[in-house]
Amino acid sequence: MDGAGLSQRERAILAGMEEHLRTDVLLDRRLATMRPGRSLTEAAGLLRERLLALGTGLAGALTAVLLVMAASSSSTALIWAFAATWVLTLSGLSLLVCRWSRRLAAGQRGTDPSTGDPKD
Template sequence: MDDARLSAREQRVLAEIEEQLDRDEPLARHLRTMRRGPRLRLPSLSGNRHRLPALGVTALGTLTLALLVLAVATETPVLIWLFAASWVLTLVALLGLLVRWSRRRAAGSRRTE
C-alpha cells in the first residue's frame, strides 16, 4: 500500500475515538479476552443432569448383555436381531458420552489457561 498519511484533523479524531474506547472498561475487558458473551444455560430439570445419560447407557448395556445371554442360550433369530440392534444403540450412546466428556474436558482445560 502507498504511504497514506492521516491529516492532522483525522489523527485528532482518531485519538479521541481511541481515548473514548479506552475509558469503556467492559469493552476493553472483552477485547482483551476475545471471548463471546456469557453462555446462556437452560435450567436443569434435575440436579443429576450429567448422570442421566450415563445411567441410560448403563441400562442399555445391561439390556444388551441380557439379550446376548438369551440369544446364545436359545439361538432364536429374533433375540439375535434384538441383541444386534441394542448393541449398535449402546455403542452409539457410549460414543455420544465420550464426545460430551471430551468436550467438557477440553473446555475445562481452556478455562484454566
C-alpha cells in the same frame, strides 16, 4: 453513578419500595428462604446428561442379557434384539465420550463447555 452513592431522596424512595415489598408475606418468605442454585437451563442440561448415562447403562445391561440369551438359544429374534440394543448402547457411549472429551478440553482451555465463553 460515579460511585458517590445514593442521595437522601433516593435512599428514602428505596426504603419505601422495600417496605411496600415486605408487606407481601409470600414474597418475603420466598426471599428469606432463597438459596443460590442452578438456573433452570443448567438443571435441565444436567438432568439430560444423567438420563443419557442412566439409559446407556440400562441398555448395556440389557445388551449383556440378550447376548447370553441369544447365544444359548440361537433364536433369530433374540439375535436381532441384541443387535438393536448393541447399536443403541454404542450410540449412547459415543455421545457420553464426546461430551466428556469436550468438557475435559474446555476445562484445560478454561472455557465453559456449553457456550465456549471464558470462565470467570
